[in-house]
Amino acid sequence: MKLLGISGTIIGAKTSIVVQKVLEEVKKHHPNVEIELLDLRKYELQFCDGRNPSTYTGDTKKVLDIIQSADFYIIGTPIFQGSLSGPLKNLFDLINPKDIRHKVMGFVATGGTYQHYLVIENQLKPIAGFFRAFVAPGYVYVNNDHFNKDNEIIDQDVLNRISDLAKEVVFMQEALKSSEEKLETVI
Known part of the structure; x- marks a missing residue:
């Protein structure tokens, strides 16, 4: 099973830190789960223009291939002006819905x-x-007050919620995979 963490911003570090922390919790308790962090700061995505997602090239194609290859996700965003980040919204617009359906x-x-x-x-x-x-x-919401000056998460309640989220996504993915395997044996 491959868990992909997506840090949906092109600025700042806090969102990536929180996503990475969830991935680390998963790996600590489930070493068999493959984890990967997709940090949008490292890619130059094209703006979605409505064309078929398979026609994008460069970093955009690379990111879409990474997303398609994952079995389940931790998705993070900073909140700007009461909304998710523009880069994450653009990424959602680029994704072919079939690639993440039922994940x-x-x-x-x-x-x-x-x-x-x-x-x-x-x-x-x-x-x-x-x-x-x-x-x-x-889910986990982390306020700026939950970090110290070195961008380390210092709030124990937040750390507990991170651990709980890590357990939930693995539990759900394993249950889903088990159900799919049982269904395949019946068909």
Whole structure:
């Protein structure tokens, strides 16, 4: 099983740190799970222009291939102006819905106010619904106050939620995989 963490921003480090922390928790408890971090800061994605996703080239094609190859996801975004980041929205627009249909997603977000956690409920979960993805019931919102000056997460409650999210996505993915295998033996 391959878990892909996506840090959906081209600036800052906090979102990537939180996504990486979830990946580390998964690896600690499930060493058989392959993990990979897709940090959008390292890629130059083209803007979505409505064409078939298979026609993109360069970094855009590389990123879409990485996403398609994963079995499940941890998706992170900073919250800007009460919404997900533009680069993450563009990435969602680039993805062929068939490539992530019926895959498990877990969400993390970072932001400067405590109210921005609602973006996960009101924007990210509906996007997952459009893709017909399975969404982990828990998620992690990390406020700037939860980091120290070295960008380390210092809030124990946040660390506990990160651990819980890691367990949830693996549990859901294993259950889904088991159900699919049972279905294949029946057919």
